[in-house]
Amino acid sequence: MTAAVKPARAAVIGGGVIGGGWVARLIQNGVDVGIYDPDPEASRKIDAVMTNADAALGKLTMAPLPRRGEMRFAGSVAEAVAGAELIVEAVPERLDIKQAVYAEIEAAAAPDALISSSTSGILPSDLQAKMDRPERLLVGHPFNPVYLLPLVELVGGKSTSAETIERAAGFFAGIGMHPLRIRKEIEAFVADRFLEAVWREALWLVKDGIATTEEIDDAIRFGFGLRWAQMGLFETYRVAGGEAGMAHFIAQFGPCLKWPWTKLMDVPELTDELVQAISDQSDAQSGMHSIRELERIRDTNLVAILQALKANDWGAGRTLAAWETALYDAVPAATATDDTDQPIETMRQQVPAAWTDYNGHMNEARYLDCFSMATDAMMRRIGIDADYLAAGGSFFTVETHIRHLDEVTAGNEIFATSQVLLGEGKKMQLFHHLYADGADGPRLLATGEHMLIHVDMNSRSSSLPTDEVAAKLAALAAAHASLPRPDGAGRAIGG
Amino acid sequence: MTAAVKPARAAVIGGGVIGGGWVARLIQNGVDVGIYDPDPEASRKIDAVMTNADAALGKLTMAPLPRRGEMRFAGSVAEAVAGAELIVEAVPERLDIKQAVYAEIEAAAAPDALISSSTSGILPSDLQAKMDRPERLLVGHPFNPVYLLPLVELVGGKSTSAETIERAAGFFAGIGMHPLRIRKEIEAFVADRFLEAVWREALWLVKDGIATTEEIDDAIRFGFGLRWAQMGLFETYRVAGGEAGMAHFIAQFGPCLKWPWTKLMDVPELTDELVQAISDQSDAQSGMHSIRELERIRDTNLVAILQALKANDWGAGRTLAAWETALYDAVPAATATDDTDQPIETMRQQVPAAWTDYNGHMNEARYLDCFSMATDAMMRRIGIDADYLAAGGSFFTVETHIRHLDEVTAGNEIFATSQVLLGEGKKMQLFHHLYADGADGPRLLATGEHMLIHVDMNSRSSSLPTDEVAAKLAALAAAHASLPRPDGAGRAIGG
Numbered sequence A, B: 001m002t003a004a005v006k007p008a009r010a011a012v013i014g015g016g017v018i019g020g021g022w023v024a025r026l027i028q029n030g031v032d033v034g035i036y037d038p039d040p041e042a043s044r045k046i047d048a049v050m051t052n053a054d055a056a057l058g059k060l061t062m063a064p065l066p067r068r069g070e071m072r073f074a075g076s077v078a079e080a081v082a083g084a085e086l087i088v089e090a091v092p093e094r095l096d097i098k099q100a101v102y103a104e105i106e107a108a109a110a111p112d113a114l115i116s117s118s119t120s121g122i123l124p125s126d127l128q129a130k131m132d133r134p135e136r137l138l139v140g141h142p143f144n145p146v147y148l149l150p151l152v153e154l155v156g157g158k159s160t161s162a163e164t165i166e167r168a169a170g171f172f173a174g175i176g177m178h179p180l181r182i183r184k185e186i187e188a189f190v191a192d193r194f195l196e197a198v199w200r201e202a203l204w205l206v207k208d209g210i211a212t213t214e215e216i217d218d219a220i221r222f223g224f225g226l227r228w229a230q231m232g233l234f235e236t237y238r239v240a241g242g243e244a245g246m247a248h249f250i251a252q253f254g255p256c257l258k259w260p261w262t263k264l265m266d267v268p269e270l271t272d273e274l275v276q277a278i279s280d281q282s283d284a285q286s287g288m289h290s291i292r293e294l295e296r297i298r299d300t301n302l303v304a305i306l307q308a309l310k311a312n313d314w315g316a317g318r319t320l321a322a323w324e325t326a327l328y329d330a331v332p333a334a335t336a337t338d339d340t341d342q343p344i345e346t347m348r349q350q351v352p353a354a355w356t357d358y359n360g361h362m363n364e365a366r367y368l369d370c371f372s373m374a375t376d377a378m379m380r381r382i383g384i385d386a387d388y389l390a391a392g393g394s395f396f397t398v399e400t401h402i403r404h405l406d407e408v409t410a411g412n413e414i415f416a417t418s419q420v421l422l423g424e425g426k427k428m429q430l431f432h433h434l435y436a437d438g439a440d441g442p443r444l445l446a447t448g449e450h451m452l453i454h455v456d457m458n459s460r461s462s463s464l465p466t467d468e469v470a471a472k473l474a475a476l477a478a479a480h481a482s483l484p485r486p487d488g489a490g491r492a493i494g495g
Helices: A017-028 A042-060 A077-081 A095-108 A162-174 A191-207 A213-228 A233-244 A246-258 A272-286 A291-311 A316-330 A364-381 A386-390 A467-480 B017-028 B042-060 B077-081 B095-108 B162-174 B191-207 B213-228 B233-244 B246-258 B272-286 B291-311 B315-329 B364-381 B386-390 B467-480
Strands: A009-013 A032-036 A071-073 A086-089 A114-117 A137-142 A151-156 A178-181 A344-350 A393-404 A413-424 A427-436 A443-456 B009-013 B032-036 B071-073 B086-089 B114-117 B137-142 B151-156 B178-181 B344-350 B393-404 B413-424 B427-436 B443-456
Touching (some): A009 A017, A009 A077, A017 A032, A017 A042, A017 A137, A032 A077, A042 A071, A042 A291, A077 A095, A086 A095, A095 A114, A114 A162, A151 B213, A162 A178, A191 A213, A191 B213, A191 B233, A213 A233, A213 A272, A213 B191, A213 B213, A233 B191, A233 B213, A233 B272, A246 B272, A272 B233, A272 B246, A291 A316, A291 B213, A291 B233, A291 B291, A316 A386, A316 B213, A364 A393, A364 A413, A364 A443, A364 B364, A364 B393, A386 A393, A413 A467, B009 B017, B009 B077, B017 B042, B032 B077, B042 B071, B077 B095, B086 B095, B095 B114, B114 B162, B137 B162, B151 B162, B162 B178, B191 B213, B191 B272, B213 B272, B233 B246, B291 B315, B344 B364, B364 B393, B364 B413, B364 B427, B386 B393, B413 B467
Parallel strands (some): B009 B086, B032 B071, B086 B114, B114 B137, B151 B178
Antiparallel strands (some): A137 A151, A393 A443, A393 B393, A413 A427, A427 A443, B137 B151, B344 B413, B393 B443, B413 B427, B427 B443
């Protein structure tokens, strides 16, 4: 198993849908990215991808995200790749263009920087043919939307070193992906050969009037598409074959291969008439949604499917879970020398649009989301990390009191500060203030008072924290004892 | 739109995986089914499918299910089909066997009984060639597992009447499926042509050592498989094409069709060696799970994916929602004179997977989500509807007190009951109890006490509700005044 280690710094050359998707995934994972794209619209296009990616991320995980990476638009390839450990190429699918870009990269990049091409089908041996250090080039073929779909196909060419593939696998795993090493190079690799096969057949079906684009999509998404989100072809058929096993299944299915069940032997000509028919049918099917709307629908569905699979500990859901575990692990345990003579800032973010309710403001339940994040940050501060959880200890909230003092709308920056009111034995009592930040200074939105009890995660009953955690909590409680008692502490409803 | 009307009575001829799946779906939807299969093991095999199907159904929906249909094993085709409106044929894929079965069916069935073949690829014109009443035969091609996947392809032959297709669509929609009418008959219809194309290509990839069965499955389920569960081929590409539109996308993609991206023109020979290689790889990939385990894993994933899509009102999730709506509609409506002398049930749902946090249980913030829903339900109860909001009135929560008393995990059913503690002037004070439901009765998870103030949505300051809302609130408060004061009301943190 390759160690997941995200790159210290990356560059993305080409800012289209795929390049923008790479930028979003890298930035969200805390990697600084230099970008080069000669298109004057590149910045606007990447902003649009980032907006989608942030909306999706907000729904995807509750794990503590790293400080966001910085995005830097460069004036040249050389400027973009300076200092990058990983250089992602996502320029148009033409060998001459890609080779020219590699020459520019090699002239400026660190000699051991990894160069990963996003090509969907060109052979890496061809890509690296004119390079000075071809051993560091590989194909890392992602799938749209890059910020949500975990698959990346890794393909080496004749000159690619084994170390390059290994390092790339580590980098991609480090930013939450599932690197799949393809054993031999072949045009279109694996996934796109299937897409290509289905695409050919689909063109024939439309051309021959067997089905419209919508009917073809329905034939996929109401049937085998639901199977393929979790198992692929062989595992699905293994199940279908039953106890008799895979060889029996193939023996049964085999003869069908001789039947006239395909028009794949030939390629339909893309006449103007066929293109128009497809375009018209697609308009009838999806034209009621703008492309932006369809992207949001797609992303919301993908998030929900990924979460569903995560809950079942399966497939792409496992990739998500592994990534979240790494995020929890990456949060530094409390250092002894932090400023503890004032409330600690424990969360800061923008109010997502999805947090707005029918009253046009952040929904009441989201106040507790904020306080929950603040509580998590305090727990990490006293040494509750992934190892501690795995060893069976945690704090559970047993009581919450919120004063909803002011409203806030989507897009505003909010932050919380936290202080310990009590920290002894099994008990931890916290008090959070939630503020909206703005030009006129912070505006108090709410206060949250919370009683937590330490639990043994195996027996699910109360228990004492470890001595180390108890000591850190006691130290923080002692430091905060000198702070004024917050307004509203100890209050009851209507009191 | 075809009216969904499930058949009064059905027969299934053939009790394999597909026949058993049909039996399960029909029975679960309250349809009595006669079954014929000469295999002495048929009953045991159908029981195994029913066990899976019932486990899946228990997780799939909370809607009120109809009285279960009766399953009757018959000693002959004639006995099975007696009185059936819908006769499903699921016997082996040989034209002569199927035609012989139709002859037996026609000799005994009602003259207008519908005959639906489950064939994956044989043309309905061939199937019906020797029938007395060929107009009533169609192909209704389902997908495994039939009790979960909604797709059924409807294909008529030369002699099939339009009325037959229409009736079949109604029957299948009536048992929660998505009938897809295929416009012209063609071998393998639509979905299986795609599966066949991918299967051919996959065989080459294994044969040539490009990828193992597991790697091929991963290339599907970590990437485009996640897209295909929700959108199909064309809608996905429409999004990928961006604002430039579908015609632009095709123009871009078109040239690839000329590239050597496929071996589909030829069929790999299924040598013993290749069959063995696939079988061995499949064992290495999935052999740690029995087929029964894989079936349960598959079904649990499918349920989660269907629910995820339902929450987003999309694709197969819509089919599920429509089926549930019909189930709810089938239950007599509550009378207008609701009980107000006890707390009111204000929310009920399953805990979504995404509500789970690192402690392995429903996150603390989700408790307030539940109470927020309960508060909304109480607001609707006293006349706060979309019109009222549009006219500028609403209640805002100003204070929340939660006692988190017990934990709950994803998939459990939870519900809330609510009572009014105070309802006068601008104030509304509510008290909610949140429970997990289960075989042993309700288990108290939390209580929520909430103070709300009526506001003028334009000035965002407090105001009196309309007389109508005030009167409804006062009436509910008066009715609830006789209820015992809930345990924990008026409590402060640590109090």
